[in-house]
Amino acid sequence: MDAEYDVIVVGAGFGGPVAAKRCADAGLKTLLVERSGVPGEKVVSGLVIPIYGFLFGPEFIRDGNPPIQRPICSVVNRIVKDGKIFFTDHTLWVPKPITVGYSAYCKPFCTWLADRAVESGAELRTSTTAVDVIMDGGTIKGIVTDKGERLGSKVLIDSGGTQNQLSIKAGLREKFTPEAIELYMLWDFEMDKADVDRVFGNSMEFFHAMPEEKIGAPLGYGSTLYFFTYRESIHPGLGQFLVTRGETPNAAKLLREYFDNFTGTIERWKQDIAPKVKLRSVLWDVCPIYAGLLEETRGMPIYGDGMLIIGDAAGFEASAFGDGVPNAWFSADIAARVAIDAVKKGDSSKAALKAYKDDVKADPFITHTITDFRRWDMRRLLLTKDYSQFKRKIRDHWGIGAFRYSNMGGPCLKAMGRMMKDDPTVVASWLKMFTRYWKNWENNSFDRLSTD
Amino acid sequence: MARTSEELPGVEWVEGAGQFVTIDEAKCTACANCVRVCLGGCYELAGKKARIKSLDNCLECGACWYVCTDGAITFSWPPGGTGFRSDWG
Ligand SMILES: Cc1cc2nc3c(=O)[nH]c(=O)nc-3n(C[C@H](O)[C@H](O)[C@H](O)COP(=O)(O)OP(=O)(O)OC[C@H]3O[C@@H](n4cnc5c(N)ncnc54)[C@H](O)[C@@H]3O)c2cc1C
Ligand code: SF4
Ligand code: SF4
Numbered sequence: 001m002d003a004e005y006d007v008i009v010v011g012a013g014f015g016g017p018v019a020a021k022r023c024a025d026a027g028l029k030t031l032l033v034e035r036s037g038v039p040g041e042k043v044v045s046g047l048v049i050p051i052y053g054f055l056f057g058p059e060f061i062r063d064g065n066p067p068i069q070r071p072i073c074s075v076v077n078r079i080v081k082d083g084k085i086f087f088t089d090h091t092l093w094v095p096k097p098i099t100v101g102y103s104a105y106c107k108p109f110c111t112w113l114a115d116r117a118v119e120s121g122a123e124l125r126t127s128t129t130a131v132d133v134i135m136d137g138g139t140i141k142g143i144v145t146d147k148g149e150r151l152g153s154k155v156l157i158d159s160g161g162t163q164n165q166l167s168i169k170a171g172l173r174e175k176f177t178p179e180a181i182e183l184y185m186l187w188d189f190e191m192d193k194a195d196v197d198r199v200f201g202n203s204m205e206f207f208h209a210m211p212e213e214k215i216g217a218p219l220g221y222g223s224t225l226y227f228f229t230y231r232e233s234i235h236p237g238l239g240q241f242l243v244t245r246g247e248t249p250n251a252a253k254l255l256r257e258y259f260d261n262f263t264g265t266i267e268r269w270k271q272d273i274a275p276k277v278k279l280r281s282v283l284w285d286v287c288p289i290y291a292g293l294l295e296e297t298r299g300m301p302i303y304g305d306g307m308l309i310i311g312d313a314a315g316f317e318a319s320a321f322g323d324g325v326p327n328a329w330f331s332a333d334i335a336a337r338v339a340i341d342a343v344k345k346g347d348s349s350k351a352a353l354k355a356y357k358d359d360v361k362a363d364p365f366i367t368h369t370i371t372d373f374r375r376w377d378m379r380r381l382l383l384t385k386d387y388s389q390f391k392r393k394i395r396d397h398w399g400i401g402a403f404r405y406s407n408m409g410g411p412c413l414k415a416m417g418r419m420m421k422d423d424p425t426v427v428a429s430w431l432k433m434f435t436r437y438w439k440n441w442e443n444n445s446f447d448r449l450s451t452d
Numbered sequence: 453m454a455r456t457s458e459e460l461p462g463v464e465w466v467e468g469a470g471q472f473v474t475i476d477e478a479k480c481t482a483c484a485n486c487v488r489v490c491l492g493g494c495y496e497l498a499g500k501k502a503r504i505k506s507l508d509n510c511l512e513c514g515a516c517w518y519v520c521t522d523g524a525i526t527f528s529w530p531p532g533g534t535g536f537r538s539d540w541g
Contacts, residue, residue, distance in 0.1 A: 041537040041538060042541070284511060
């Protein structure tokens, strides 16, 4: 071995730095490996991180000043029929400074997270790809980098994201089935802050439609075009599952065609938005949104001898909204706890690491959100052309119904109860977070990044 | 040294990525799934086989690898610090 570590974390996206910071805080010799030159510059996302991630995830994020783009207080759901907005649901909103989430660009946010890991004593190696795992019998003993270095670990944490390679090389997982994967294309537009404030305020806006409207991708239920709103930009996008009912759609053609159709027909775009925006970037990536719904992917191992798999690499993306950042944070926290315990006890065998699987199962959010059939079931409704049902489902799913106990209300109440029992003062931390984040946004002032 | 593309504004590619996606022609059944899902237009069908035209507009998403159920496509990461990057992801 060229070097030995207690813990090696692969991937400085959203989950990896959290695990690395925790391990470093516990005094473990920790290495965080990232293939991009700057953390987050290869991560492509929506992105509104839902509030449950901030409230119930790592306290250093809650109590810190990460670079957010815009506090989001409401979701405006529009249903399009015959090329026009036919119904708008405004039921999901909270009063400011409370929010339902915060939008963010991946590069500054992931850099901020990686900075926290480094501050705690983790070593960060950027521009380094982990190309293989080192195996000894069935035990994972470390990684091989693209520079040929062999780096040893007592516990390897794979947070490499959707296209995870290491856990496949380790023989633990197979690649996700394409039915589980959504291909999502997005367009980033510059827009003056005053215009975003006026046109969207602190809302994000979703356009839902039946397939024949051709504004959201037609298969795999994705008939929604999402507008994520940022500080001085907007980030619309739409997704398409790679395979639905055995068919691979011509996504390369459809996603662009549908976006063009939307911008060509919808008055809201043509009048309120188009005159004020300038295209800045076109991007895409895939996400394993239905991994938790399909038996073959949900059943794949998330740990092995000397290895733990977190976040997207483990298929922990929420199936209803496609949010994966909170689960990446929750699983990172759990993985770090288990890794610290294993290193301290000198036992990182599969039996010792089983606690990870048990704790993931007991987490109020992970299992609940990855096995949520609401969005999957919408596919059937889209074939019925029943607009009154459609309106009801939109309200139940993306509107006020999102707070219902059986939806996100239950897990949130459980997590709240658990945290308040441990420490009643957590309520004050939550309130402080809302006001501090809002003030930071108003002043456009966040922690300095190592890259500034 | 970073390259840009007019088709995909706001993205840069750092040289040195190499051929990190490859096709095993013997396994390719010419189903065209890869052509259909690649938003970078990296693939084409040539005769009875898929061919990678160029990875110049590749965003390393892996969609082609996922839809190739015949196992003809191998996908790996380019060397550290190479390949695409963006400030707007
Ligand atoms: C288009 C899109 C929209 C989305 N919208 C939302 C949203 O609105 N809200 C939300 O909460 N979630 C959203 N998600 C999901 C969210 O982005 C992911 O769930 C989250 O990024 C997962 O975190 P992670 O740490 O598991 O992986 P990632 O954040 O993807 O990080 C993986 C990191 O590992 C690095 N890496 C991978 N392999 C290696 C290797 N072998 N060696 C070195 N480095 C490696 C990568 O470069 C990357 O930096 C969206 C995803 C997509 C694709
Ligand atoms: S998806 Fe695979 S089998 Fe189908 S054309 Fe492409 S390379 Fe060939
Ligand atoms: S990884 Fe994505 S962008 Fe690159 S060739 Fe495959 S489908 Fe196209």
